[in-house]
Amino acid sequence: MFEKTVIIKNKTGLHARPASQFVQTANKFKSNIKLTKDEKSVDAKSIIEVLSMGINQGSKITISADGEDEKEAVNTLIKLVEQFAAEST
Template sequence: MYVKDVMVQNQVGLHARPATFFIQRANEFRSSIWVEKEERRVNAKSLLGVLSLGIVGGTTIRVMADGADEEAAVESLVKLVQSGFSE
């Protein structure tokens, strides 16, 4: 399992549009991927799951993956979050 923490850069957080980009990117990988905020963990490939976390700007989230391409998956998602989703 590969795990990395990242702070959400964009001000509004993971609302519908950025969350869609996030899950689309997650679905490019075969690994099982999760997002964790505080004590809640959801499937990173589930739009409803990601939105249910209520992630706002300035929040630190944990991205974790388990599988053949786990490191590439986590690094790609962390890079996307750090980019601020081009907002």
């Protein structure tokens, strides 16, 4: 298993377009991917579950993956989240 933690910096948080991009990207990997916030974990490949977390600007989230492409999956998703932050400023 491989995991990394990141703080959401963009103003809209992980909603709507950022959320769908996030889930779309997660679905490209074979590993099981989980998203954890405040000790609650959900399936990162489900848009409903990701949206249900209510991830806002300032939220601290952990992305963890388990499977053959776990490293690449986590790193790609972290990079995407950082990209959201860069776009929103």
